[in-house]
Amino acid sequence: MSTQMLQEPELEPRRPPGRPLTVVVINDFASVTGGSDRVALAEAQGLARRGHEVTLLAGQGAPSADFLEAGVTVRSTGQHTTAGDPRPLNAAARGIWNSSGGSLVREALRGLDPARTVVHLHGFTKVLSASVVRAAVRSGLPTVATLHDYFAACPNGGFFNYQTNEVCHLEPLSLRCVATHCDARSYAHKVWRVGRSGVQRSLGSMPSGIDHLIVPSRTAATVLGPFLSSGSRLHILPNAVPASRLSPVDPAVNAPFVFVGRLDHDKGPVLFAQAARAAEVPATFVGAGQELERIRKANPQAEITGWIDHDRVQSVLRGARTLVNASLWYETQGLSALEAAAHGVPSVVPDLGALRDVVTDGETGLWFRGGDVQDLAAKLRRLAEDDALVTRLGGTAYERFWAGQWDLSTHLDRLEAVYQAALGS
Helix, strand or coil, X not given: CCCEECCCHHHCCCCCCCCCCEEEEEEEECCCCCHHHHHHHHHHHHHHHCCCEEEEEEEECCCCHHHHHCCCEEEEXXXXXXXXXXXXXXXXXXXXXXXXXXXXXXXXXXXXXXXXXXXXXXXXXXXXXXXXXXXXXXXXXCEEEECCCCCCCCCCCCCEECCCCEECCCCCCCHHHHHCCCCXXXXXXXXXXXXXXXXXXXXXXXXXXXXXXXXXXXXXXXXXXXXXXXXXXXXXXXXXXXXXXXXXXXXXXXXXXXXXXXXCHHHCHHHHHHHHHHHCCCEEEEECCCCHHXXXXXXXXXXXXXXXXXXXXXXXXXXXXXXXXXXXXCCCXXXXXXXXXXXXXXXXXXXXCCHHHHCCECCCEEEECCCCHHHHHHHHHHHHHCHHHHHHHHHHHHHHHHHCCCCHHHHHHHHHXXXXXXXXX
16 A cells, blocks of 8 residues: 555654744534534634634534634535435436535635645545535645545445444445445435545546545554545545543442444444343433334333433443443544543454454453344443453553543644645645
8 A cells, every 4th residue: 555654643743833823723513413524623612722822614503603603714615414404406407416516615715825735535425525625626725624524435334234233344336345235324325425535536526636645543544544645645634533531430339331432334233232131231322313113122121312412321331330432443543432431331342343453352341242232232231241351441541542632722733734744834
C-alpha cells in the first residue's frame, strides 16, 4: 500500500497556533443526528472559539444556540435526506448527485485565499452527495476529509453483508460485489448504492481527489488504506471523548450489563439481548432503532430507556457492571467503550474491528467471538460471577483512559496540525 499512513495519533505533532485560518466545514447536518455529526460540529465550534473563521455548509438541520454563539456561520440547502424525501425518484437522483449542494459549496469557496483556507469534508452521503466533494476539489483549496465510515470504498459503507451477518471481503464494485445482495433493504437499493459509489469515485473525485484523509483508528486505516490513492496522506486522529474526571466507580457492586447506541441490526443489539437472557444477567439498552421489537422478543426482561441526555447516559454508565458492544461490523472507533472506561467500567466487545483498538482483552475488558451468542453469553456469565475480575478490569480501564489524551483541546491541536500539513506549512 502506497498511501502514507501515520500509525499512531502521537505522531501528529501539536503545533503552536499560528494566524487564524478560514475553515469551511461540509457536513450533511447542522444539528446532531449521530456520532459523526457530533464530531463535525464539536470541531467546528471548537475551532471558532479558538479564533478561526469557521463556516458550516450543510444540507439540513437547525444549529444549536451554543454553536451559533461560538461564531460559526451556517449556510444550508434546506433539503430532505435521501431516505426522508417523499418523492422517491427525486430522492434517488439527488442522492447520487445533489446539484444544489455542489452550487452551495462552489459559491461559498469562491475567492477564498488558498494560503489560509482549509475545506474540511465530513458526512455527505445522506443529503449532499459527492457533488460537494467535486466542488471542493475543483476549487483548488486545500481539502481534508474525515472518513467516519467506509463509504469511501464500500457501496454500503460498512464492508458488511446484512443478509449473511458477516464481514464482507469482496473487492468493492467488482462483478462479485455488484452481484451480491448485501444491503439491509433490498437488492434494488444495493444496485442504486453501486451506482452512487461509481459516481462518487469518478465524477465526485472521492477519495482520489483528497490529499489528506483522517480516520479515527488504526483499524479504519488498515481497512481503508488499500483503497486510497497513492500519495494520499492518512492521518489517524481519534475522536474526542467528552468526559469529566470523577472518582472511579467499583463496577462489581453494580448488576446491569449496558448497551449504548443505535438499536439497529449492524450494532448487534439482538445478539446482546439473546446472550444476556442465556446468561441470566440484567440487560439495559440506551438508544433507539429498528430492532426495538426484536430486542423485546429476545429478552422481555431487558430495560430499554430510549435516547436520553448526556448526563443521564453517564449516570447509567456509572451504574453498570459492564458496557457491552456487540457490533457485527468493523466500526471505526469504540466511543461507548471509552466513555465507560472514563468511569472505571470495563467493556465486552467483539474480537474484530476498531473495538479491539480501545479494549485490551483480559486487561480493560473481554473480547468475544464476533457474532457468537454463546461465547458472548459465556463472557457475560463470567463477569457476573467474578467480582474481583470486574473490579480489576474496570480499574485498569480507568487508569489507561485518563493516562491518554482524549479531550477536545488535544483533538483540536492535532486537527490544526493536519490543517497545517494540508496547507504545506
